[in-house]
Amino acid sequence: MNLRATNRRVARVVAAVMQKGGVGKTTSIINLARAAMLKGLRVLVCDMDPQGNTTDALAKGELAEDEVSIADALNPSEKDRVPITDVIVKTIWDGVDLAPVTSTEALATVEELIAAAKHGREYRLREALQPVLGEYDLILIDNAPSLGLLLVNALAASETDELALVVMEADRWSTQGLVRLRRTVEGVQKYYSRDLRWAGILISKWRGTTDEREKLADIAEHFPDAPVWASQDDDYRDAVPLWNKIKTEINAGTGMDESSDVRLRVTVAAIYDRAIDRLMAGREAA
Numbered sequence: 526m527n528l529r530a531t532n533r534r535v536a537r538v539v540a541a542v543m544q545k546g547g548v549g550k551t552t553s554i555i556n557l558a559r560a561a562m563l564k565g566l567r568v569l570v571c572d573m574d575p576q577g578n579t580t581d582a583l584a585k586g587e588l589a590e591d592e593v594s595i596a597d598a599l600n601p602s603e604k605d606r607v608p609i610t611d612v613i614v615k616t617i618w619d620g621v622d623l624a625p626v627t628s629t630e631a632l633a634t635v636e637e638l639i640a641a642a643k644h645g646r647e648y649r650l651r652e653a654l655q656p657v658l659g660e661y662d663l664i665l666i667d668n669a670p671s672l673g674l675l676l677v678n679a680l681a682a683s684e685t686d687e688l689a690l691v692v693m694e695a696d697r698w699s700t701q702g703l704v705r706l707r708r709t710v711e712g713v714q715k716y717y718s719r720d721l722r723w724a725g726i727l728i729s730k731w732r733g734t735t736d737e738r739e740k741l742a743d744i745a746e747h748f749p750d751a752p753v754w755a756s757q758d759d760d761y762r763d764a765v766p767l768w769n770k771i772k773t774e775i776n777a778g779t780g781m782d783e784s785s786d787v788r789l790r791v792t793v794a795a796i797y798d799r800a801i802d803r804l805m806a807g808r809e810a811a
Contacts, residue, residue, distance in 0.1 A: 536663060537662065537663055538663075540668060543702060550574075553690075553729060556771075556797040562619075567620060568664075569657065570664075571665070572625055573669065573678075573679050575626060575629040580625040580626045591628075592627045602638070662808070672705060680710060689722070691727065724804055727765065728754065728761075730765065763796055
């Protein structure tokens, strides 16, 4: 599908979620940003993970710890808050911008400040993003492996057009985490963002074992909230394979479409291309 930036440019917001760490959320966000850019979409990536791996991979230059970051845009104190427009930086890819993390401590501290605020604790990111919603077609939010207040802010970041994208492995530990994740998302839908919808489940680190295939069937049966973007019917073609070269290319600042490895250029790049089609479905009519 050939997607073009719409005239209205009201961003669709997508938050990558899963409280289990190491499942590939950051890798997925980076590859989704690249795939969206290649389709002509203007993309903003918000790094809401204190580890800052997305920032390390995408920032065009090295960012000092004392530079302004997403934490400053979330500060509940009007006196200390920094506009998101002052936070956003260019990335290694034209067409992809970044609201970075520059200090692990800063994001942890601002979460405590938000928690202590009297009003609007769940809407700090929504308020921060409001001035730039018209500047982008897609806003991708990378989140820490947590179900805390920062994740709630990420899930409530858009008043009208937001999707929760589950990124997970087809294993027992990730599957068990879906129960708690569902409760968090349902709470946000009920109290903070009635238009929040499940986008789907992106399976990562796929090896194609018998156990994984069985777990995938269990996910589809017991978690009907979101479609699984991989199935036996299409030979699991949309499950992201466990290939070390994917991470190597990300660390080198190379898009899957630019890789010298034909498997990445053809197979993996196509997975994320189709994922963007799914995430942006219906967007042209906005």
